[in-house]
Amino acid sequence: MTSIFEVSPRCKELQKKLIDFVENDCLPAEEIYESQVGTGDQRWKTVPPIMEELKAKAKSLGLWNLFLHKGYKEGPGLSNLEYATLCEISGRCPRIAPEAMNCSAPDTGNMEVFAKYGTPAQKAKYLAPLMNGEIRSAFAMTEYAVSSSDATNIETSIERVGDHYIINGRKWWISGAGDPRCKVYLVMGKTDPKNENKHRQQSIVIVPSDTPGLEVVRPMTVFGYDDAPEGHCEVKFTNVRVPVENIIAGEGRGFEVIQGRLGPGRIHHCMRAIGMAERSLDTMIARVTDPSRRTFGRILARHGTVAADVAKIRIEINAARLMVLAAADKIDKLNAKGALRDIAMAKVLVPNMLQKTIDLAIQAHGAAGVSQDFPLARFAAGARTLRIADGPDEVHIQQLARFELMRGEEIRERNKAIHNRRAQILDNGSKL
Known part of the structure; x- marks a missing residue:
């Protein structure tokens, strides 16, 4: 590489x-x-x-x-x-x-x-x-009853009563909650729901998995996969009581914490997706170049559409890799907040590229592509999910559009300067 x-x-x-x-x-x-x-x-x-x-x-x-x-x-x-x-x-x-x-x-x-x-x-x-790898954990943010792509909608309550916080809420798609090794949750909820600054209403608290009132209701499936033993579970918090020292960073800092958490995590997901795409392409190439598999007298790779698909996939994987590496490099130089634009672009481009790559690889395998004999079906479930997880495509596209459109005045001023310079050159008899 x-x-x-x-x-x-x-x-x-x-x-x-x-x-x-x-x-x-x-x-x-x-x-x-x-x-x-x-x-x-x-x-x-x-x-x-x-x-x-x-x-x-x-x-x-x-x-x-x-x-x-x-x-x-x-x-x-x-x-x-x-x-x-x-x-x-x-x-x-x-x-x-x-x-x-x-x-x-x-x-x-x-x-x-x-x-x-x-x-x-x-x-x-x-x-x-x-x-040390002795225990595992879960992060509880997404909720059943609200659109959690806008985290200001989170309704789980975290109420301080004396020296404790009392937590009530219903979460779902909580990865890792089904794992018998899961010993701790980080739970996001509202400690100050009336705060006029909607990004200061939320806090994150530590909840040990054996705390009374914490109930794992059921594992969710992703296109039929339950991903046991980790799972993606629905979890209820009913009068869950934890000491005030279990707060992370302090009350009202939940948004700050999740933004620092999600930025690098999105790039990790994207880079693993590049690896999945490479393996999917390898699987496809092995299939279409297999001399024993022929249609209409030719191996699959000799059909123009198949060969073209392989070439296009290679272009898109390489382009996606460069975008992700650029985002990671920007995080190193400017931190996650300074790399928001690059992270947003990668988070949209890479899962869509992966989904397309896997789909073409499945098509080249025929019925085998959707079977348990190859990793492609499970990869397809993961790729489609990644377009929702850690912020859906639409959220990142909206954020990126906002960044770009903010440049409108600057571009207009630059164009005006070019126009004025052109007029000046013409006044001088087309001489610089």
Whole structure:
């Protein structure tokens, strides 16, 4: 993998190790992992043993917690750009490799929240075991009854009563909530619903998973996939009581926390999507160049439409990669807030590119493409979901349009200056 963006020799060495780990350990473990998940209710009580073996190997190779960038003393010292290149490699095996490296959502975002905003006590109790891979976590923001793409709509109440917060609300699509290893939730709700500044109404509190009143109602499915044992669950909070020291950063800072959490996370998702697209293209190429598979006397690759699809996919993957790397580089230089435009562009472009790539790969496989014999069907479910998760396409497009349209006055002034200069040149007999 080559890039116009320079990375350190250490990162290049990690790339080599990770390619070997994914190709020789993670990909061969995919079917084994699925067979170990279990059936029925056991799907939510069983952690596939092979995952623990893979985690131990990743740790021994130094492929552990790579996501936490060099701004954090707890991290391995990589930049967001460097991690993005590694994230692509792990994305070739999205069900296994990220978790094996302790680099899977929602834990990565939650660990960054604890690292950035957590008190020493919060870090000791939750960040340390998360970074050691001993427990998992969930982030509870999206709600059943409101349009959560606008997070100001969140209705879950977080009311202070004496030395405790009382939480009431109904959440859903809470990733990781079904996992038996999930020991802590970060819950977003309103501590000050009457605040005139709608972005200061929300706060985030820590809720241990065994707190009375916290109920995992049901796992949700994504195009039929339940993603056990982690799952995406509906969760109810009924008079859930936690001490006031469980607040993250302070009351009214929920929006600030989630913006810092979601920016890098969106790029992580996009880079893994590049890896999924590369694997989908590889799967397609293997299929269409197989000499045993012929239609109308020719292998599939000899049909013009198929060959053209392969070429177009290559162009779009490479373009998407450059956009994501540029966004990661901008985060390194200007932080997530300064890179909002680049993040928005990547978050729209990449999932759409991935969805198109997978669809063409499925088409080239015929009926096999939608079967369990290839990863494409599961990839398709993930790709379509990614156009909704962490902000739907429309939100990012609207944000990007606002950024662009703000340049209107500047452009008009520049055009006016050009017009005046043209008139000046004509007055001088067309001489500069």
